[in-house]
Amino acid sequence: MMENKFTGMAAGLVEVAELDALSDEQLVDLAKSGNLDAEEYLIRKYKELVRKKSQFYFIIGADGDDVMQEGMIGLFKAIHSFDPEGGAAFRTFADLCINRQILTAIRTASRRKHEPL
Numbered sequence: 001m002m003e004n005k006f007t008g009m010a011a012g013l014v015e016v017a018e019l020d021a022l023s024d025e026q027l028v029d030l031a032k033s034g035n036l037d038a039e040e041y042l043i044r045k046y047k048e049l050v051r052k053k054s055q056f057y058f059i060i061g062a063d064g065d066d067v068m069q070e071g072m073i074g075l076f077k078a079i080h081s082f083d084p085e086g087g088a089a090f091r092t093f094a095d096l097c098i099n100r101q102i103l104t105a106i107r108t109a110s111r112r113k114h115e116p117l
Contacts, residue, residue, distance in 0.1 A: 016041070024090035028082045039079060046075050046091075050098055057102050059109045067102060074101025 019027065019041045030038035050071035057067050078097035082090055 025082075025084050028079055028084075028090055031079050042079055043072070043075060046094055047072070049091075049095065050075055053095075053098055054102060057106060059106055062109065067105070070102050070105040071098045074098040077101065 019038060022030070022038075024042065024045075027038045027042050031042060051068060054064070054067040054071045058064065059066050059070075074097040075094055078090070078094040081097075082093050084090075086093070
């Protein structure tokens with residue numbers, strides 16, 4: 001199993017109490033190194049943020065859950081593309097990725113590509 005530079009935890013099962021003690025940036029690093037527990041912990045931690053953001057939007061012809069799903073995709077992308085050298089905290093970056101994913105889905109659904117000119 002892969003060792004992590006922050007905690008020495010293997011990439012396998014990790015106790016929730018151990019994950020609680022880590023910063024979001026450390027959890028992202030663990031998730032990027034293949035620790036599914038850290039990834040799931042971050043997804044559960046930020047699910048409420050996604051839910052709150054998604055309730056302000058709607059996609060034409062879709063369910064409300066579709067907006068939530070797009071937000072979760074944005075969160076997943078944030079976890080896997082976060083760069084701590086960028087100068088922003090993970091929560092700020094995740095917030096931005098969630099918003100962008102939802103807005104992109106709305107724009108895509110609103111396109112009128114099948115209507116006659």
